[in-house]
Amino acid sequence: AQSVTQLGSHVSVSEGALVLLRCNYSSSVPPYLFWYVQYPNQGLQLLLKYTTGATLVKGINGFEAEFKKSETSFHLTKPSAHMSDAAEYFCAVRNSNDYKLSFGAGTTVTVRA
């Protein structure tokens, strides 16, 4: 079974500052890792994913994440926050040998002008 821990339920950043959202996972087999974003009153949209290969993956809206196997982490970053980045972000993991996706509890990002 896999599980996901997101450190920090709320993150507040200034516009133009670095956004860093932390995600650690546990998985008994090689994982597939995902970040999703949810804007108010909407469903979830995929930001980026890691399956195999390059450990630094780039997603939409300037976000990127790095898979670090030794640290079982998949932290999400964006160099410069924009007001439109205010949303809830979910890290998710699934084992490469099944089709069930497990989510973290989510991190709400607010951006200060």
Next chain:
Amino acid sequence: DAGITQSPRHKVTETGTPVTLRCHQTENHRYMYWYRQDPGHGLRLIHYSYGVKDTDKGEVSDGYSVSRSKTEDFLLTLESATSSQTSVYFCATGTGAGANVLTFGAGSRLTVL
């Protein structure tokens, strides 16, 4: 939302009444999922389907049943709704190929009084 329609989008019901939520997809995806979203818990898997008439339980399946008689429709039924089932319910689909990236519907908000 990539051809996923959830109905109803909002429902208020009373404890003890049956409720059925419908998910309809037009993408012919093999995999379909029902998640519930609650503050502090992220999204938790209720049930999923890997084909017509093929379903399996997720981590929070007690009190819920599902049916999939056609590829395009996945129904979630609460036989006797309880207040603890007040939540936002999301349907998702996946192709099953590669990373099986999930696409989510807009959600159904259920309130059980």
